[in-house]
Amino acid sequence: MENILDKEIKGIIDAYPEVGKILEEYGIGCAPCSVGSCLMKDIVGIHNLDPQQEATLMYRIEKAVYPGRDIPEPKVDLTKKAAPKKIMYSPPVKKLVDEHVLIKRLLALIPSVVEYIENNVEVDKELVLRCVDFIRNYADKYHHMKEEDILFKYVDENAEIIQVMYKDHDTGRNHIRQVVEGAENGNKAQIKEHLFGYRDLLTQHIKKEDEILYPWIDRQLSDTQVGEMFRRCNEADASVGDELPKKYENFINKLEEKFLKEVVK
């Protein structure tokens, strides 16, 4: 069994597609992941299944990979704590989860923004650039920077899951560069492609963070680290001032107002 645990998940799923389906049944979405070089053992650890689930999952995967082998029924280690049902974040992590809410409100508006741009002869460059400004300064500078400079430093930065997060942040930045180029050139198709690309990417990214990554990091933090991280995040927030989050919340409120009205009309 050790050898499966030390293998990269992508390789296992490519060779045995059945394993991807089994993982999905447990809410572990590795099959569509862009990187997939997480080791099987990390995937099991990161998802914090209860011992019964974990043993059954590993049993089924081993059965799928080695159908001919005589595999013993799962032994359950009841000394391991079962996963709590509701996710409870520490205060600094909770603040990051709350910031996702404003970002998700922008993501929800992207289809309306794109439709509006498509239906007007001239590209509303200012509108596009204001969305870009939100994405660059709130989602990226204000939020992603705290993740990259503070949160991720509390765990092994070489862990595959962290590398995936860095890669997502970068892919997002590339999409936004393309959106800006589209706005400069009045290229509606380019704006559409990359705003939607950003939306799909960030939707998945935030879900991964809220449900998998953040709880995984929280489980590894000591109280001392929670206090320290809370202070460091507050200092980072203070360095940009109270105005910045307020300004962007106002922007989203106004944008929602504009497009909700459009819908009513």
Add this chain to the structure above:
Amino acid sequence: MSGCPGSRTMDFSEKDVQNESETGKRQSQLRQWPIQLHLVSPQAPYFQEKDVLLVADCVPFALADFHKDYLKGKSIAIACPKLDSDQEVYIEKVKSLIDDSKINTLTVIIMQVPCCFGLVQVAKGGAEKATRKIPIKQVVVGIEGGVLSEEWI
């Protein structure tokens, strides 16, 4: 006192004791004196920038591994929210721990009986008065010694 669940008489001397190892000597993890909240100065050196426990008087008698699992590496103040007087002073002291001694975190450990939750109110009251913000954790201990819940509040 008959209606108060916190003082209802219970006897669990028949409880099955698992065969835990009781051999060997353990070190105390206490690194300060005094500990009673009326007696401590919230600006004592042992509170500066530390992770602090605010513990209900009855807790360490119920929680067998209190030293190893909670006290280790932390500073402590103890109080009883039911019987102690002058609890406004407690609120001021919590505020001073947060603002003056700039403590890193505060963990309030209470018993499961309803009146013990008063200590969480003391902690919250002090935190609300303070200008600094810090993470506060609540741990609830059962009368038979188990940790019933542990959460950031």
